[in-house]
Amino acid sequence: MAAGMLLLVACSEDTSQQKAPPPAVTIIEVGTQEVGEYGEFVARTDAFKTVELRARVEGSITKRLFKEGSVVEKDQLLFEIDRENYKATYEEADANLKSAQAEEIRTDRDYKRGLELRPNGYISQSDLDTLASNATKARASVKAAEASLQNAKVNLGYTRIYAPFTGEVGTVRYNVGNLVGPSSDPLVTLIQDNPIYANIQINEGTYISHLQEFGDSDGQTRVHSSPPEDAVTITLVLPNGTLHDHQGKINYAGIEVDPSTGTVNLRAEFPNPTGLVRPGLYGTMIIESREKTSLPIVPQYAVQEGQQGKFVLIIDENNRVKSRNIQTGRRLEALWVVTAGLTAGDKIIVEGLQKVRSGKEVTPILKYLDTKTGAVKDAPIPTAPPPAAESSETVANPESTDA
Numbered sequence: 001m002a003a004g005m006l007l008l009v010a011c012s013e014d015t016s017q018q019k020a021p022p023p024a025v026t027i028i029e030v031g032t033q034e035v036g037e038y039g040e041f042v043a044r045t046d047a048f049k050t051v052e053l054r055a056r057v058e059g060s061i062t063k064r065l066f067k068e069g070s071v072v073e074k075d076q077l078l079f080e081i082d083r084e085n086y087k088a089t090y091e092e093a094d095a096n097l098k099s100a101q102a103e104e105i106r107t108d109r110d111y112k113r114g115l116e117l118r119p120n121g122y123i124s125q126s127d128l129d130t131l132a133s134n135a136t137k138a139r140a141s142v143k144a145a146e147a148s149l150q151n152a153k154v155n156l157g158y159t160r161i162y163a164p165f166t167g168e169v170g171t172v173r174y175n176v177g178n179l180v181g182p183s184s185d186p187l188v189t190l191i192q193d194n195p196i197y198a199n200i201q202i203n204e205g206t207y208i209s210h211l212q213e214f215g216d217s218d219g220q221t222r223v224h225s226s227p228p229e230d231a232v233t234i235t236l237v238l239p240n241g242t243l244h245d246h247q248g249k250i251n252y253a254g255i256e257v258d259p260s261t262g263t264v265n266l267r268a269e270f271p272n273p274t275g276l277v278r279p280g281l282y283g284t285m286i287i288e289s290r291e292k293t294s295l296p297i298v299p300q301y302a303v304q305e306g307q308q309g310k311f312v313l314i315i316d317e318n319n320r321v322k323s324r325n326i327q328t329g330r331r332l333e334a335l336w337v338v339t340a341g342l343t344a345g346d347k348i349i350v351e352g353l354q355k356v357r358s359g360k361e362v363t364p365i366l367k368y369l370d371t372k373t374g375a376v377k378d379a380p381i382p383t384a385p386p387p388a389a390e391s392s393e394t395v396a397n398p399e400s401t402d403a
Contacts, residue, residue, distance in 0.1 A: 024363045025352035026376060027315060028299075031369065032344045034292035035337050036233075038330050041200035043236065043268075043285040045277055049165055049192040055081060056158040058181035061174055068172055072163045072190070079161040079187055081180065086159055090152040097145035104138040111135040167192035168275070193279055196272040198236055198248065200285050201263040207253075234268050237284040238277070243333070246271040248285075286330070295329070296338040299374040302350040303328065303336055312342070313349040313356065315364055321349070323358045334374025350376055 063080035066072050111131040117123050163169075170189040174180050180187065202210075236244040247270070254265035268285060270277065277283075303310050303326070311325045326341030342348070347364065349356065356362055367376040 022319070022361045022363045023352060023355040024365055025315075025349045025356060026367050027347045027349050027364045028367055028369045028376060030296045030298060030338075030342050030344055030346040030348060031371070032294045033297045033332070033335075033337070033371065035295045035330070035332075036289040036292045038286055038288035039202075039206070040330065041202065041266075041285045041287070043198040043200045043283050045279050045281050045283065046197040046199060047191040047193045047279040048195050048197060048269075049167065049190075050279075051164055051190050052186035053078065053161055053188050053190060054182070054186050055079075055161070055180040055184055056182055057081060057086065057155050058179070059083075059085070059159065060179050061176050061187075064172065064176055066169055068169060068188075071168050072166070074163055074166045076163045077160055078163055078169070081159040081161075083156065083159045086152070086156040090149070090156045093145065093149040093152040097142070097149050100138065100141040100145040104135070104142045107131070107135040107138040161187065163190060165190070165192055191279060193275055193277070194272040195269045196277045196279070198268045198270060198283070198285055200266050200268075201258075201261070202266055204257050204262045204264060207257070207264045231290060233288050233290060235286045235288070236268075236270055236277070237286065239281055239283055241333075244270060244277060244283075294344075296342040296344060296346075297332065297335045297371065298326075298338055298342070298348060299350055299369060299376075300331070300334055300336055301374070302348055302353075304353070313353060313358070315347050315349065315362060319361055319364055321356045321358050321360050321362060324348075333372070335371065 059081040061079055062082050063077075065077050065079070072078065111128075111134070114123055114128045114131040118125070118128050167190045170191070172188050173185050174187050232250075234248040234250065236248060238244060248268040250266060251269045252265075252267040257264055298312060302312055304312070308325055310328055311323050314322050314324050316322055324341055324346075327339045329337040329339045331337075347366075349362075349364075350367075350369075352362075367378055369376055
């Protein structure tokens, strides 16, 4: 009995003294990607065209011929203001013009008759002067009537408000029945958001460096504020962190530096066929040179930050963990571009970080990085080659004999 107890105790001690296996961690080999010099700037979007539609004559709105938030076509009728008074004024002005024209014909005829009668002494010079004065007044009355008719025509036209361009209408401030006039607030705002503008501000130092880089070398030709389209790529990061589908181009740079901020306004234009990018939102504009350099990339979740800055955990040839300080550049969606501290082929830990520390031995499990999503995945399983096709020739039986 005692011997059995001693045997059990010895077995227990042997089990406790066995070392636990090294913890398993997921690693990837650091890859590279072609990346150019770049800058990130806070951008605010603006519509390509914006207009506030206002009433230019006074009256009650009788028609509203669109739906808020809808797209309207160029020259589409949007509002109609009560036309009755303006139509009556136009008809009155038209009648006054016709009357003035008739008076002009009569006075001109009288004056011509007076010119025929004066040589024979049938009328006095004073009467002829009166006829000439009446003809002159009649011609002036015609011009005044024509101006009144034109003014009435313009005011009558103002009772109908059309879209000056194809775009999207916003919130209506006045509905049918409201009295509006030139002093009223805008009836509605119309915008065109394809293409869309994105405005940024760059500091004066960066601006001058840009002018020096893309300016002519002869020292005589005026430099251009906008870089050549083939020199840079311009992308827009939306507020949710996704990239806009279309690249942009710089189409305007401010002509002076703001003395209060030391910055220059820069504007880029982006295609926006789906209307996804709305005016007024804030995003990030990335300006990157087309000349690329191959730099390491790592997933953002593998990068930690301590008192000395960003670092990653790597494993050496003995499968021991080491801490490596790194410097990061731009973000590429779920990835960091590493500008210093790593080289292609380094093995970094991406999963199981909480289980290890520097100097500890681990069991690495190599996986591969999806550079689009930043996720790690297993290595693809190699497929076996297809079996060789059997020969179509029939092998004769050596034991068979002809009949």
